[in-house]
Amino acid sequence: MGKKTGFMEINREYVKERDPKERIEDWKEYKSRIPDDQAQRQGARCMDCSIPYCSMGTTIDGSTTGCPVYNLIPEWNDLVYKGRWKDALDRLLKTNNFPEFTGRVCPAPCEGSCTVAISDDAVAIKDIERSIIDKGFEMGWIQPRIPSSRTGKEVAIIGSGPAGLSAADQLNQVGHQVTVFEKNSRAGGLLTYGIPNMKLEKHVVQRRIDLLEEEGIRFILNTEVGKDISAEEIEDQFDSVIVCTGAEKPFDLPIDGRDLKGVHFAMDYLTQSVKETIGESETDEDLNAKGKNVIVIGSGDTGADCVATAIRQGAKSVTQFARSLQFPFKRENLNAWPAYPKVFTLEYGHEEAEKLYGKDIREYQIQTRAFLGTEEGVLKGLYTERARKVRDEERRIFVYEEVPDSGQEWxxxxxxxxxxxEGAEKNLLTQFGIQTDRGVIDAEYGRFETSREGIFAAGDARRGQSLIVWAINEGREAAYQVDQYLMGKTVLPTVLTG
Known part of the structure; x- marks a missing residue:
């Protein structure tokens, strides 16, 4: 690499974030792009380590390690360090269709497996990635790539999330006519309706959709396959189909009081909030946190997004429940590099809540036992008990057991x-006659073909709830298989055949 000792001489510089008290007053992105000179310094920290786990996505101990789209991270870090921005962009786009999305919302498992991270702060891979693609748009380097010829084959993609979009992009570039069906009024799937604006502003998503349209991809909006158009009609009109509908069926909490007014699924809440923010619907008071005591059950990214959203809506208070222990501040021995670091972090919503309410609003080792309501059927609180994690009697797995006399009302x-x-919605799959396995589409990873010939599946609908980078990976790999199916050969890249 250009700066052999960069990791020894240069410290990690973090991206500038807007002040929490300022940003909770609007819905704009809370992070900014790092300046070019900072990106170049940070690129210099990437060394020629010869063991770039950062570039190779896999799963260790149940968590993603490295980059599932196999980004050529050391290469474009070096090019940025040398000021060769356009070359860096070319290398980035070889593996990642949408760096403007991953550079904003990916949890960066690549950084957890960075070699520098063994004993120091990881290279700022995610920040550099965003800088490259944002500069590409700024400089006008990102232009429509119109296929020079068409194959005469037509492909339907159901769902316009990252898996569907990446599959569409790949197949369009080799000359197939691609039509993407989306049930909502805007394309993007969860990129548009599931991720709050403060993490991913919607003009960024729409910019990419507009570009894909210019390149020849058709988007049919406000059309739910299986309802507005039948699966049979889709099969009659297209040579192949890829189902990328996501894992939209949420896990429920079937305890006493679940039917009370005021208990909702997080994604329903976030989707409604996004629609209100972008002017697609009026405020739904039942799904708005203004003036309310809000409790979020669940400790993942979706829960953190709910916290940040509730704060912006003017919640009276926000509390988040986690059944698990608080993560340690440093890696434990059983969580050794290059596995994803399971350490304590302060997400953007938690930082905002701490500034607003003067404390960490998370409660750990807690289980909700019942929702409490009024005689009119309106939620007024909930009852919890503390839980501790122990081995079962045969010491095979961990289970949670109640802590005596720990009951509390909130x-x-x-x-x-x-x-x-828990998996994909069943109506569409039933119409296509697609087999499922444990709630998701039964289609082998690497082949992606379902139990029906010519019908493929990718993303969360096949994999289950996962990361945006896995969705892009699956869309690209499914496109490879579809092109092979349609043409008998393919020139599309793959990371699965070595």
Missing amino acids: EADLVLLAIGF
Whole structure:
């Protein structure tokens, strides 16, 4: 690399964030792009380590390690350090269709497996990635790539999230006519409706959709396959189909009081908030946190987004429940590099809550046992008990057991369930006659073909709830298989065949 001793001489510089008390007054992105000179310094910290786990996505101990789209991270870090921005952009776009998304909302498992991170702060990979793609748009280097010829084959993609979009992009570039069906009024899937504006402003998503349209991809909006158009009609009109509908069916919490007014799924809440923010619907008071005591059940990214959203809506108080222990401040021995670091972090919403309420609003080792309501069926609170993590009797797995005399009642006007997703919605899959396995589409990773010939699946609908980078990976790899199916050969890249 250009700066052999960069990791020894240069400290990690973090991206500038807007002041929490300022940013909670609007819905704009809370992070900014790092300046070019800072990006170049940070690129210099990437060394020629010869073991770039950062570039190779895999799973260790149940968590993603490295980059599932196999970004050529050391290469474009070096090019940025040398000021060769356009070359860096070319290398970045070889593996990642949408760096403007991953550079904003990916949790950066690449940084957790960075070699520098063994004993120091990781290279600022995610910040550099965003800088490259943002500069590419700024300089006009990102232009429509119109295919020179068409194959005469037509492909339908159901769902316009990152898996569907990446598959569409790949297949369009080799000349197939691609039509993307989206049930909402805007394309983007969870990029548009599931991720709050303060993490990903919607003009960034729309800019990419507009570009894909210019390149020849058709988007059919406000059309739900299986309802507005049948699966049979889709099969009659297209040579192949890719199902990328996501894992939209959330896990529920079927305890006493679940039917009370005021208990909602987190994604319903976030989607409604986004629609209000971008002017697609009027405020739904039942799904708005203004003046309410809000409790978020679930400790993941979706829960953190609910916290940040509730604060901006003017919640009276916000509390977040986690059944697990608080993560340690440093890696433990059983969580050794290059596995994803399971350490304590202060997400943007938690930082804002701490500034606003003067404390960390998270409660750990807690389980909700019942929702409490009024005689009119309106939520007024919930009852919890503390839980501790122990081995079961045969010492095979961990289980949670109640801590005696730990019961507590909490005041709540709005409860948001952010405890994950169990799989894909079944209606569409039933119409296509697609087999499922444990709630998701039964399609082998690497082949992506379902139980029906010519119908493929990718993303969360096949994989289950996962990361945006895995969705892009699956969309690209499914496109490879579809092109092979349609043409008998393919020139599309793949990371799966070595």
